Amino acid sequence: MIVRDVEKIIEDIAPKALAWEKDNVGLQVGSPEKPVHKILLTLDLTEDTIDECINKNIDLVISHHPLIYSPMKSISSADTKGKLIFKLVGNNISLISAHTNLDFTKFGVSYALADKLELKNIKVLKPAETFLKKIIVFVPVDYVEKITEAMALAGAGKIGEYDYCSFRISGIGTFKGSQLSKPFIGVPGELEKVEEIRVEMILPEWKLTDVINAMRASHPYEEPAYDIYPLNNELSEYGAGAIGQYENVISQKKFLQMIKDNLQCEVVKYVDGAQDKIKTVAVCGGSGSSIIHDALNARADAFVTSEISYHSFQQYEGKIMLVDAGHFETEVVILESLANILRAKLAEMKENVQVLVSTKNRNPIKIF
Incomplete structure (x- = not known):
C-alpha cells in the first residue's frame, strides 16, 4: 500500500468536495508513491508528534487540523511550520490532513x-445541499441492467440506506450517423428508430466522473446520449x-x-x-x-x-x-473512531497496515 491508496480511502470516507472552500485538505507533505506500513492519527501535528512518529517508525501521519492552512511564502527551518515540514521530509514521513471534510461526513x-x-x-x-447530481442515460433495452449495475458500482443510485435506486421510462430514440460513424445499431447515413430505456440515477458530485466513465465503458453505443442535472436535494449522509x-x-x-x-x-x-x-x-x-x-x-x-x-x-x-x-x-474523539474505520477498511483490503492513535495529543489551553 502507498500513500495514494490511503488518500483514496480517506476520500471514500470524507470526500474533499465537502471541505470548506478555504480549507486545505489532502496530502500536505511527502510523496503519494511512498509505501505505507504504519499510520499515526493526530488532532494537531507538533514536534512531539513527529518525535513519536520517528520512535514508532511511522510512514504516514493523518492530522485533523492542517499543518499548511494559509499560503506559505517560504519554508524556513527558522519558522515553526517550516521546521516541522523539514523534520517530516528529513525523516521520510508523509502528512495527510482531513479537516472540514471529516467534519461534514457521516461517522465523522x-x-x-x-x-x-x-x-x-x-x-x-443539517444535511448538505447542492452536492447531488442526476444522470439520465438512454439505453437499448438489452443493456439496461448492465449499465445500471456499472453506474451503481461506480457510486450512483444511493439514497440513504438504499442502493441501486433508479427510475426507468421506455421510449423511442432516433439517430442518423455520418459516413464516418460506426453505429452499434443500423448503418451510417440512415435514420434509425430504436426502442430505448431512459435510466435516471442520482449521485454525489464527486462520483460524477467515475459514474460517467463506468456508463461509457458498459454502453454499446459509439456516442451514448446522457444528461447531467444539478439537484438541491438534501444529502442525508453529509x-x-x-x-x-x-x-x-x-x-x-x-x-x-x-x-x-x-x-x-x-x-x-x-x-x-x-x-x-x-x-x-x-x-x-x-x-x-x-x-x-x-x-x-x-x-x-x-x-x-x-x-x-x-x-x-x-x-x-x-x-x-x-x-x-x-x-x-x-474534536479529539474522532481519532479512535477514525482509527477503527481505517482498520476495518484495511482488513477488507487484506492490507497489513497498522493504524495507531497518537499519545501526544493535548489541549494547549490551560485553565487556572
Missing part, C-alpha cells in the same frame, strides 16, 4: 462526539453536526456530568434550556455556533459544541441548553 467528528455522549439513533443535524436521543430522560446536571466524564473536560460553560429534562441532543465537534438555530429547529433539548460567544449564550438562554465543552475535547 460530530458522529464520534454524539457516540461518545452515548446518544442513539444518530443522524446528520452535512454539519449530528443529533440523537437518549433512551430515557436525564436531568441537566446529570447531562453536564456525563459530558465532563466522557469528554474528560476540566470545565464546561453552559446556559439552561427551556426545561431541566434532556432527551434529544444536537452536537457539533469544534466551533459550531453557526448551527445553534438548526439544533433549536430540530427541537433539541441541548446543543454541545465549542467557542460559543457570550451573545449566543445570552440569546438562547431558556430556549435550548447550550454547552461549550471545548474545541479540543469535542
Whole structure:
C-alpha cells in the first residue's frame, strides 16, 4: 500500500468536495508513491508528534487540523511550520490532513462526539445541499441492467440506506450517423428508430466522473446520449453536526456530568434550556455556533459544541441548553473512531497496515 491508496480511502470516507472552500485538505507533505506500513492519527501535528512518529517508525501521519492552512511564502527551518515540514521530509514521513471534510461526513467528528455522549439513533443535524447530481442515460433495452449495475458500482443510485435506486421510462430514440460513424445499431447515413430505456440515477458530485466513465465503458453505443442535472436535494449522509436521543430522560446536571466524564473536560460553560429534562441532543465537534438555530429547529433539548460567544449564550438562554465543552475535547474523539474505520477498511483490503492513535495529543489551553 502507498500513500495514494490511503488518500483514496480517506476520500471514500470524507470526500474533499465537502471541505470548506478555504480549507486545505489532502496530502500536505511527502510523496503519494511512498509505501505505507504504519499510520499515526493526530488532532494537531507538533514536534512531539513527529518525535513519536520517528520512535514508532511511522510512514504516514493523518492530522485533523492542517499543518499548511494559509499560503506559505517560504519554508524556513527558522519558522515553526517550516521546521516541522523539514523534520517530516528529513525523516521520510508523509502528512495527510482531513479537516472540514471529516467534519461534514457521516461517522465523522460530530458522529464520534454524539457516540461518545452515548446518544442513539444518530443522524446528520443539517444535511448538505447542492452536492447531488442526476444522470439520465438512454439505453437499448438489452443493456439496461448492465449499465445500471456499472453506474451503481461506480457510486450512483444511493439514497440513504438504499442502493441501486433508479427510475426507468421506455421510449423511442432516433439517430442518423455520418459516413464516418460506426453505429452499434443500423448503418451510417440512415435514420434509425430504436426502442430505448431512459435510466435516471442520482449521485454525489464527486462520483460524477467515475459514474460517467463506468456508463461509457458498459454502453454499446459509439456516442451514448446522457444528461447531467444539478439537484438541491438534501444529502442525508453529509452535512454539519449530528443529533440523537437518549433512551430515557436525564436531568441537566446529570447531562453536564456525563459530558465532563466522557469528554474528560476540566470545565464546561453552559446556559439552561427551556426545561431541566434532556432527551434529544444536537452536537457539533469544534466551533459550531453557526448551527445553534438548526439544533433549536430540530427541537433539541441541548446543543454541545465549542467557542460559543457570550451573545449566543445570552440569546438562547431558556430556549435550548447550550454547552461549550471545548474545541479540543469535542474534536479529539474522532481519532479512535477514525482509527477503527481505517482498520476495518484495511482488513477488507487484506492490507497489513497498522493504524495507531497518537499519545501526544493535548489541549494547549490551560485553565487556572
